[in-house]
Amino acid sequence: MTIEQLIIAILLLPLLGGFINGTLGKKLPKVVVGSIATVAMFAAFALALTVFSQLHEQKIVNLFAILSLEGISLNASLLVDHLSIWMTLIVTGVGSLIHLFSMGYMKHDKGYYKFFTYLNLFIFAMLILVLGSNYFMLFFGWEGVGICSYLLIGFHYSDAEKGLLNGLAARKAFIMNRIGDLGLLIGLFLILQQFGTLEYNQLADMVLLDKVPVSTWMIFGITVCLFIGATGKSAQIPLFTWLPDAMAGPTPVSALIHAATMVTAGIFLVVRSNYLFEMSPGTQDIMLYIGLATSLLAAFMAMRQNDIKKVLAYSTVSQLGLLFVSLGMGAYTAAIFHVTTHAFFKALLFLGSGSVIHALSDEQDIRLMGGLRKKIPVTHITFLIGTLAISGFPLLSGFYSKDEIVVHAFAENKLLYVLLMISIAMTAIYMFRLYFLVFFGAFRGSKEVESHIHEAPANMSLPLVILAILSVFGGILNLPGIWLKSGTHWLSHYLEHGVRGLSNVEAVHTSSGVSLMLMVVAVTMTLVILAVTYILYVRKSGLPKADQDLKGWELWSAKKLYFDEIYNFLFVKPIEWLSVQGHRVIELIVLNGAVTGTAKWIGKSGELVKKWQTGQTASYLLWMVFGIVGLVVYYLIKF
Amino acid sequence: MSLEIIAIILGGLTIGSALLVILSKSPVNSVLFLILTFVMISSNYVLMNAQFLAIVNIIVYAGAIMVLFLFVLMLLNLNKENEPKSSLLMKFAAVLAGGSLLIVFVAALRDSVGGKLVETVQTVSTNDQGMVENLGHLLFTKYVLPFEVSSVLFISAMVGAILLAKREKQIID
Amino acid sequence: MILATIFESGVKIELYLILSTVLFIIGVLGVLLRRNAIILLMCIELMLNAVNLLLVAFSTYFGKADGQLFVFFIMVVAAAEATVGLSILVLIYRNTRSVDVGIFNKLKG
Numbered sequence A: 001m002t003i004e005q006l007i008i009a010i011l012l013l014p015l016l017g018g019f020i021n022g023t024l025g026k027k028l029p030k031v032v033v034g035s036i037a038t039v040a041m042f043a044a045f046a047l048a049l050t051v052f053s054q055l056h057e058q059k060i061v062n063l064f065a066i067l068s069l070e071g072i073s074l075n076a077s078l079l080v081d082h083l084s085i086w087m088t089l090i091v092t093g094v095g096s097l098i099h100l101f102s103m104g105y106m107k108h109d110k111g112y113y114k115f116f117t118y119l120n121l122f123i124f125a126m127l128i129l130v131l132g133s134n135y136f137m138l139f140f141g142w143e144g145v146g147i148c149s150y151l152l153i154g155f156h157y158s159d160a161e162k163g164l165l166n167g168l169a170a171r172k173a174f175i176m177n178r179i180g181d182l183g184l185l186i187g188l189f190l191i192l193q194q195f196g197t198l199e200y201n202q203l204a205d206m207v208l209l210d211k212v213p214v215s216t217w218m219i220f221g222i223t224v225c226l227f228i229g230a231t232g233k234s235a236q237i238p239l240f241t242w243l244p245d246a247m248a249g250p251t252p253v254s255a256l257i258h259a260a261t262m263v264t265a266g267i268f269l270v271v272r273s274n275y276l277f278e279m280s281p282g283t284q285d286i287m288l289y290i291g292l293a294t295s296l297l298a299a300f301m302a303m304r305q306n307d308i309k310k311v312l313a314y315s316t317v318s319q320l321g322l323l324f325v326s327l328g329m330g331a332y333t334a335a336i337f338h339v340t341t342h343a344f345f346k347a348l349l350f351l352g353s354g355s356v357i358h359a360l361s362d363e364q365d366i367r368l369m370g371g372l373r374k375k376i377p378v379t380h381i382t383f384l385i386g387t388l389a390i391s392g393f394p395l396l397s398g399f400y401s402k403d404e405i406v407v408h409a410f411a412e413n414k415l416l417y418v419l420l421m422i423s424i425a426m427t428a429i430y431m432f433r434l435y436f437l438v439f440f441g442a443f444r445g446s447k448e449v450e451s452h453i454h455e456a457p458a459n460m461s462l463p464l465v466i467l468a469i470l471s472v473f474g475g476i477l478n479l480p481g482i483w484l485k486s487g488t489h490w491l492s493h494y495l496e497h498g499v500r501g502l503s504n505v506e507a508v509h510t511s512s513g514v515s516l517m518l519m520v521v522a523v524t525m526t527l528v529i530l531a532v533t534y535i536l537y538v539r540k541s542g543l544p545k546a547d548q549d550l551k552g553w554e555l556w557s558a559k560k561l562y563f564d565e566i567y568n569f570l571f572v573k574p575i576e577w578l579s580v581q582g583h584r585v586i587e588l589i590v591l592n593g594a595v596t597g598t599a600k601w602i603g604k605s606g607e608l609v610k611k612w613q614t615g616q617t618a619s620y621l622l623w624m625v626f627g628i629v630g631l632v633v634y635y636l637i638k639f
Numbered sequence B: 001m002s003l004e005i006i007a008i009i010l011g012g013l014t015i016g017s018a019l020l021v022i023l024s025k026s027p028v029n030s031v032l033f034l035i036l037t038f039v040m041i042s043s044n045y046v047l048m049n050a051q052f053l054a055i056v057n058i059i060v061y062a063g064a065i066m067v068l069f070l071f072v073l074m075l076l077n078l079n080k081e082n083e084p085k086s087s088l089l090m091k092f093a094a095v096l097a098g099g100s101l102l103i104v105f106v107a108a109l110r111d112s113v114g115g116k117l118v119e120t121v122q123t124v125s126t127n128d129q130g131m132v133e134n135l136g137h138l139l140f141t142k143y144v145l146p147f148e149v150s151s152v153l154f155i156s157a158m159v160g161a162i163l164l165a166k167r168e169k170q171i172i173d
Numbered sequence C: 001m002i003l004a005t006i007f008e009s010g011v012k013i014e015l016y017l018i019l020s021t022v023l024f025i026i027g028v029l030g031v032l033l034r035r036n037a038i039i040l041l042m043c044i045e046l047m048l049n050a051v052n053l054l055l056v057a058f059s060t061y062f063g064k065a066d067g068q069l070f071v072f073f074i075m076v077v078a079a080a081e082a083t084v085g086l087s088i089l090v091l092i093y094r095n096t097r098s099v100d101v102g103i104f105n106k107l108k109g
Helices: A003-024 A030-054 A082-105 A112-131 A135-153 A163-195 A200-209 A216-233 A242-248 A251-260 A262-272 A274-278 A281-302 A308-328 A332-359 A377-391 A397-412 A414-439 A447-451 A458-478 A490-496 A512-539 A552-558 A560-610 A617-638 B003-023 B027-047 B051-076 B088-113 B132-141 B144-165 C002-006 C013-033 C037-062 C066-096
Strands: A059-068 A073-080
Touching: A003 A030, A003 A059, A003 A073, A003 A112, A030 A082, A030 A112, A073 A082, A073 A112, A073 A135, A082 A112, A082 A251, A082 A262, A082 A332, A082 A458, A082 A490, A112 A135, A112 A251, A112 A262, A135 A163, A135 A216, A135 A242, A135 A251, A135 A262, A163 A200, A163 A216, A163 A242, A200 A274, A216 A262, A216 A274, A216 A281, A242 A251, A242 A308, A251 A262, A251 A308, A251 A332, A262 A274, A262 A308, A262 A332, A274 A281, A281 A308, A281 A414, A281 A552, A281 A560, A308 A332, A308 A397, A308 A414, A332 A377, A332 A397, A332 A458, A332 A490, A377 A397, A377 A414, A377 A458, A377 A512, A397 A414, A397 A458, A397 A512, A414 A512, A458 A490, A552 A560, A617 B088, A617 C013, B003 B027, B003 C013, B003 C037, B027 B051, B027 C037, B051 C037, B051 C066, B088 C013, B132 B144, B132 C066, B144 C066, C013 C037, C037 C066
Parallel strands: none
Antiparallel strands: A059 A073
């Protein structure tokens, strides 16, 4: 089959799966429903691999025209180049593993078929996002993943005790995304106005080849607006508070959407528009600062969280901040590399936490866990691998991807490098804290929960194992040229030669001596932190303090720097007040008054006219005579 | 005496009796004065060489219709004291309406006639258009359809009148 | 025709125009002023007669007999109308014991 056919098949498989599950799923047995969805995903992944192997140059697949007017034409068309196929591989690959995991995790859930429908639809929207050949398709997929995220976060909306909170979390995610989307939309309008087209290739031609002159303010405006969109989707300051709340959704949702795919949409957007961002150093600086701030603050907040998923959520925000720092420096391929490895180990960590939660009968507080390493060995080993990967343990994938970014930072600005290292250090601290508190020590939960602890079934452990393997060996994709001269930086070269604009980005050249030194520093830091946390939490059996005892920086960390409270005060309460006023004044007084007032007035005037009908023949005749007089006078005057 | 003086006197008498119709208090008086008015109008017809019509007018109108009115009047047994009166406002408004209508009609007619009318009503006529033969000839050739249809009209009026005035079987009060 | 040979001069048409108009107005006044239903019907007859007069005048004026024939038909219609009108009146009297037009105001409002 040709690449075009394969790509369309890749797009349609999840859509078909979602459609079948959505319409017939209620009547089918659960195994069938799950299998349909998972098989669709694996098939899509297999086809994506086929395309990946066959792809040499970028291909455009034109589906149909949406709008063709004089000034603007929008087409539903797909662009298959190295970046989009790489993202497709990540989405379908990690996605299919998560589908497999969900088959076991959600087995006891009543809305089983709905879950898989939403998951497949999400994948479909995400694929449109990454495979689109113009910003319109990207936006379409952008909105699609936003909707599916809303549906999936608030999946248990009818839960007795937490249903309302789930719904509110979903709403919060959607609204915050919407704010970002507004920025994205304005950015798209500006692009359309400035360049007259939304197609990636045409834009790249205009910017790179024809060197169409653009005013600095315009390009600054465009890129800032695009970045605002990315901020909403990829949870940067100030639009990040939805992501921790989104942990209210089932764990596979957190793994898929908030670790591996949706949150990387913002990164993808920036990488796709790299030539636009390269023209605007101001935006790149903004990206860098915001990413840095987010990375540091989120890592700080993660240090004293007690819900296993919340720690991972803040970790995601922090890693996304790191990615934006990388983008701000112009290190696009390094960012994609880290997106890939992050997808592996973050999905692994989330699924692992899902396995832990499942084993402990839905307990999520780490203060009630402990000593699980003997009881759920597979989960333990894979979780350990994930923790090591994210902390940058040498030779694991996370180490290489982070190192890539750190090298760029060191070349850019020494202060930036120091701050970045602080963020990475904090990452290691809270991740090891989490690991030790969950798997070491004595079990701190109830006896009843302890008796039910069991390892996850095969369909849940298999994805964990696969992801663990990927987390270990994923670094091979983009090895730095330290020990092997050939076959290194494969991903960077792959992307640079396949994606418009990336070959123009200045590569950072550091001498191997500097790279080695940086690596050594990072490794040392990680091992030191590992040792310190081991002593703190295992040898000294340190436990999280009770809520009342928190003081100082610990209190600030646990309270998430009061971001939610500030937002509530600044935005939510005034808007609520405004809508109440609106209801009282505009609706009740103005609109109601206008409508009923009109009715009353018409009635009153009718009453007035009614008085003319006396029922007396004589008066009728009188008026008739007057009418005749009037008519005759009129005609007399006229002629 | 010229014809004109006679015509004017007759006209004045007609108007006078008509006025008395509407002004008299007793209904029976009104009916009698209306009969007088019809007689006057018939005299006008004679003046205009429409003798047949004059006779028919007297027979049909004064003879039949007015008698019918008188009959009903007597049947209802109305007399002067029970006569309803209209309010002063109504009288005033009615006179105003009537007066304005009169002025307007006269103005319209004067406008259309404009004093250009030279020819007068010929009474010295050599034609016999008012004679029965003439009328009959016209009636049965040119206007035969309305003639026949009017018979149908009469039947329907008769049927209607009888049906309407029939007494119900049950006792009503 | 006997009369015709006696007199020589004619009558102006305006006379009959005015006469007919005045009679018509008197009829209108009667309808407006009188509240007795029977008198009301009579005034309507008066109005019809005023029109008859005018028709005959113009028929003589133009020398055609069509006008007089039309008077016939008007008389036919007037007779029928008076008949039916009176029978309705009798019915109303039976129900309400009065012929005052002022009390028939069910169409009010």
